[in-house]
Amino acid sequence: MVEVQEVGAGIGAIYEEAAVLYANGNVAEAERVLDFVIEDSTNSAGEGLWMMLLDLYRLTGQRERFESRVLDYATRFERSPPPWVDLSCQPGARRGDVAPLINLSGNLSGQAAPQFQQICVIGRKSGAIRIDLGRLRAVDDTGCGLLSKTLAQLASDRVRVSVLNAAQLVNMLQGQVAPGRCDNREIWLLMLELLQYTGEHERFEDLAVDYAVTFEESPPSWEFKSQQKAAEDTAVLDTAERGGDAFRFEGELTGASNEPIRKLAAHASGKQVVTVDCSRLKRIDFVGAGTLFNILATLQSQGKLVVMQNVNAMVGALLRVMSVDQVAQVTLRP
Numbered sequence: 597m598v599e600v601q602e603v604g605a606g607i608g609a610i611y612e613e614a615a616v617l618y619a620n621g622n623v624a625e626a627e628r629v630l631d632f633v634i635e636d637s638t639n640s641a642g643e644g645l646w647m648m649l650l651d652l653y654r655l656t657g658q659r660e661r662f663e664s665r666v667l668d669y670a671t672r673f674e675r676s677p678p679p680w681v682d683l684s685c686q687p688g689a690r691r692g693d694v695a696p697l698i699n700l701s702g703n704l705s706g707q708a709a710p711q712f713q714q715i716c717v718i719g720r721k722s723g724a725i726r727i728d729l730g731r732l733r734a735v736d737d738t739g740c741g742l743l744s745k746t747l748a749q750l751a752s753d754r755v756r757v758s759v760l761n762a763a764q765l766v767n768m769l770q771g772q773v774a775p776g777r778c779d780n781r782e783i784w785l786l787m788l789e790l791l792q793y794t795g796e797h798e799r800f801e802d803l804a805v806d807y808a809v810t811f812e813e814s815p816p817s818w819e820f821k822s823q824q825k826a827a828e829d830t831a832v833l834d835t836a837e838r839g840g841d842a843f844r845f846e847g848e849l850t851g852a853s854n855e856p857i858r859k860l861a862a863h864a865s866g867k868q869v870v871t872v873d874c875s876r877l878k879r880i881d882f883v884g885a886g887t888l889f890n891i892l893a894t895l896q897s898q899g900k901l902v903v904m905q906n907v908n909a910m911v912g913a914l915l916r917v918m919s920v921d922q923v924a925q926v927t928l929r930p
Contacts, residue, residue, distance in 0.1 A: 614648055615913035619881050626910070627652055643673055644913070647928070650678060651909035655878055657684030667820055670795035676763065677795045678930055683878065683908065695724035695756065701731035704739035712746040719755035730761035735769065741782035744789055757821070762790040775806040785816065793821045842873040842905070851883030860902075861891050868900055875906035875929060885918040892923040901925065 610633050617626035630649040634641045646669050653662035659680055666677035696718050700708075719725040735743075750757050766787050773780050773787070784807050791800040797818060804815035843863045845856055864870045880888070892902055906929040907915065915926055 611645060611648070611913060612917050614645075615910065615917050616882075618652070618879065618910045619885070619914045621879070621881070623652070623656060627656075644909070646673070647678070647909040648913055651683075651929075654678075654681055654683045655908060655910060657682050666795065667797060670820075671797050674796070674798060679758075695726050695758065696722050697726045697728060699728045699731055700743075702733055704732055704735040704743065706736075706738035706742065708739060708742055712742050715746055716749050716753070719750045719757070720753050722755075724756035724758075725750065726758045726760060728760040729765040732765060732768070735765070735783075735786075737780045737782045740769070740780075740786040744782060744786045747789060759790065759793040759821075762793045763796070766790050766794070775810055778810060781811060784810070788816050792819055795820055842871040844873045845877040845880075847876070848878055849880040849884040849888075851881060857884060857887050857891060860888075861895065864895050864900055864902070870895065870900060870902045872902060872904045872924075873906060874904050874908075874911070877907070877911060880911055880914060882914075882918075885914055885920060888915075889918055889920050889923060892920060896923045903927070905929075 610629060614626045614629045617623075617629065627649070630645060630652065633645060634649060646665075650662060650665060650669065653659075653665070659682070662680055666680075670677045698715055698718070715725065715727070747757065747759075769783050769787050772783050784803070788800060788803055788807065791797075791803065797820075800818055804818075807815040843860055849857060860870070860872065895902055902924040904915075904924055904926045907926055909928055912926060912928050915921055920926065
């Protein structure tokens with residue numbers, strides 16, 4: 597469900613106003629409203645409003661403005677920011693165009709040196725690579741050093757890198773170090789490196805201070821590691837693999853062109869659970885949202901569950917305003 601955190605007076609009204617402006621096609625005005633409340637020091641804008649603004653930047657292709665905000669988002673909410681994805685023009689991604697995925701699993705030690713050499717070769721050849729750390733069960737100090745050097749080499753070779761499940765590995769490594777204990781230096785350095793991929797600036801700073809005290813040397817400097825290309829590839833693949841039987845909404849659904857909404861009822865015939873892929877849906881207006889609510893309410897009365905996946909935050913806000921989230925399950929895109 598779409599979550600809105602209402603902290604200061606009027607935040608709910610601003611949430612609704614921005615959603616309505618965007619639904620009516622007043623994109624610049626919706627951006628101005630969101631920008632104003634987030635910049636206003638007397639208000640404490642909740643995460644819902646921040647996600648709306650970040651998604652608005654993605655929907656309008658404003659990468660520089662997006663990247664100027666994500667660090668503030670990560671610091672404020674102490675979580676990884678969403679990746680940059682240009683939603684202003686979404687060409688279909690072919691599997692052959694997607695960055696290669698490398699899964700590291702089991703125990704990572706010095707014996708993995710040949711594997712990391714191959715990772716560098718693959719990265720240089722493709723220009724982008726995804727490294728998934730989610731299956732690692734143990735990593736020693738030498739293995740951490742190998743991974744750190746590989747990431748540095750890929751950066752030197754200008755390879756676009758996405759590190760998946762980095763936070764999971766950091767949490768696992770946390771128990772292997774302690775402030776004041778001068779061992780496992782490569783583990784410390786890898787943790788500091790991975791936190792730059794997850795965008796956890798405050799956690800990075802705390803660990804950097806402990807590192808400086810423990811080893812009596814300056815820690816690495818903070819640099820947010822943008823993962824936009826490989827993360828976008830991952831999202832595209834995930835959608836493709838999940839959505840084989842999914843109904844799709846794409847582009848802009850307005851009163852003059854809401855035929856896809858009407859076709860949803862026919863698609864739902866004979867199904868108890870209906871998945872609607874909204875990853876390529878940019879905007880829906882009031883007429884379209886009203887039509888959608890009526891169809892979804894009818895399907896709900898028939899005992900059907902409709903799941904709308906990968907909804908952008910601007911559309912998600914309107915669906916909440918129009919109570920569409922009361923007759924369907926609505927999940928936002930990462």
